Amino acid sequence: MRFKPFRTAFLVVATAALALAAGPAFAHAKLLSEVPAAVDAATPAPAPAPLTELRLVFSEQLNFAFSKLKLTDAAGKEVALGALALDPKDDKTLLAPLTGALPAGDYTVDWTAVSADGHKTTGTYTFKVAQ
Numbered sequence: 001m002r003f004k005p006f007r008t009a010f011l012v013v014a015t016a017a018l019a020l021a022a023g024p025a026f027a028h029a030k031l032l033s034e035v036p037a038a039v040d041a042a043t044p045a046p047a048p049a050p051l052t053e054l055r056l057v058f059s060e061q062l063n064f065a066f067s068k069l070k071l072t073d074a075a076g077k078e079v080a081l082g083a084l085a086l087d088p089k090d091d092k093t094l095l096a097p098l099t100g101a102l103p104a105g106d107y108t109v110d111w112t113a114v115s116a117d118g119h120k121t122t123g124t125y126t127f128k129v130a131q
């Protein structure tokens with residue numbers, strides 16, 4: 001059988017295309033850590049004192065324009081946050097400044113993250129502010 005360079009090239013390209021098509025499934029942004037830490041966090045990041053912002057570290061570079069955070073208190077009332085931003089030193093980290101000191105209690109963060117590949121992930125966690 002003669003070597004057929006065009007067929008070989010076709011197979012190489014087709015295989016690469018399949019590998020690329022399967023790839024983005026691994027690029028969804030997962031929440032890796034957060035400050036203040038979730039009450040059930042396995043390895044809580046140390047909370048800075050005083051608490052001035054929420055910091056969420058994701059596994060992927062974020063498409064900031066479509067990423068969102070919502071903070072609610074134990075009564076389910078939304079707590080106002082300052083303007084959401086990407087950490088200027090880390091495009092995988094979302095920052096939401098607090099507009100004032102949080103009274104002691106439980107708080108819930110609902111997040112929506114869109115990774116650079118356009119895939120959306122969402123999640124919720126609870127953190128506690130001690131008196």
Ligand SMILES: [Cu+2]
Nearest residue numbers: 024027028119
């Ligand atoms: Cu993805």
